Amino acid sequence: MPKSSRLGLLRNRDFRRLLAATALGQLGDRIIFLALPLVAIAALHTDEFQVGLLTAMTSAGSLLVGLPAGAWVDRMRKRSVMISTDLARALSLSTIPVAWWADLLTIWWLYSVALVHGVLTVFFDVAYVSYLPHLVGRGNLVEGNSKLSAIRSVTSISGPTAAGPLVGMVGAPATLLASSAGMTMSGLLAITIRKREEKPEPSERPQLAREIKDGLKFVVKYPTLRAIMLGDSIFNLFLVMYQTMLLVFLEREIGLQPFGIGLIFSGMGCGALLGALLATRVSKRVGQGPVIWLASLVTCPLTALMPLARAGWSVYVAAIGLAALSLGGVIRMVAQSSFQQALNRPGSNGDSIP
Secondary structure, rough: OOOHHHHHHHHHHHHHHHHHHHHHHHHHHHHHHHHHHHHHHHHHOOHHHHHHHHHHHHHHHHHHHHHHHHHHOOOOHHHHHHHHHHHHHHHHHHHHHHHHHOOOOOHHHHHHHHHHHHHHHHHHHHHHOOOOOOOHHHHHHHHHHHHHHHHHHHHHHHHHHHHHHHHHHHHHHHHHHHHHHHHHHHHHHHHHHOOOOOOOOOHHOOOHHHHHHHHHHHHOOOOHHHHHHHHHHHHHHHHHHHHHHHHHHHHHHHOHHHHHHHHHHHHHHHHHHHHHHHHHHHHHHOOOOHHHHHHHHHHHHHHHHHHOOOOOOHHHHHHHHHHHHHHHHHHHHHHHHHHHHHOOOOHHHHOOOO
C-alpha cells in the first residue's frame, strides 16, 4: 500500500494541527473529569448530593443553551468559536486553584465554574462538529472522526493516568492547572490552522427563534433523527448518574487512592482507543445505521459489574465493564457523528433521510 494511502488525512497540514489541538484539549478535559469531582470529594469533603449537583452543573449547559447554541454558532466562524471557548474554559478553571490557595474556595465556587465550563463546552462541541466537514470534506468524515476519536481515546488513557499521581502529589485543586494549560495550548494551536470559513452574512440569516424552530421541526420530522435524539437523551441521563456516583463509590466505598482511581479511568480510555481503531471497520461491515444502536446495546450491560465489586482485585475486573462501555460508546459516536455531519453538509435538505 502506498505511504500516501496509509497516511490519509494526516497528509493535510491543517488536519494534523486540529489533531494536535484535540489531543491537548482532550488531555485537559480528561484531567478535569477526574480532578474536579475530587476537589469536592477529597478537598471540600462534600456529601453525595453536592457531588451530584456539581455534575449536574457541568451538564446543565446543554439544557440552558443546547437549542440556541447551534443557531448562534451558525452565525460565526467555527474556528474562532473553538479558539475563544478553549481559552475562556482555561481561564475559568484556573480560578479554582487560585481560590484554593487564597482559602476562598467553596462548593458554590465549584458550581459556578462547572456551569460556565459546561456552557462553553456546548459551544465548543457544536463548532467542532460543524468545522470538521468544512476542513476535510464529506467523503473523509468517517476517517476524520475515527482519527480524532483515536486521539481522544489516547488522552482518555493518559489523562486519568497522569491526573491520579498529580492529585496525590499536589492535590486536586492544583491539578486543574494542568487542565487549564492543556486547553490554553489547544486554543493557541487552533489559531495556526489556515483554512477558515467565510464569515456568514447577518443579513442573509433568518431570525434566531426561527432557526431554532426550523431545527426542531427538521429533527422531529424524520424518524431516524428523532430516534437518535431520544436515544442520546436517555443514554446521557443515565451515564451522568452512573459516572457521578462512580467516583464517590471508588473513593469512599472501595477506598481507592487517586492513583488507583486514575488506573480505573485509564481502563475506560483503553476501551475507547480500541473502539476508535475498530469504528471504521465495524461501521462498514455492520452498517452505519445499525451500529448507532447496536454498539451500546451490546456493551452497556457489562457496567453492572462495578456495583458488585468489593475492595481488592474484583474492582479491577469490574473495570472491564467500563472499558466495554467506552468501546461501544466510541464506535457509536463515530458512526453517529459522521451520519449527522453528512446531513448537515451545505446543500443537504434531508430528502434522503429515512
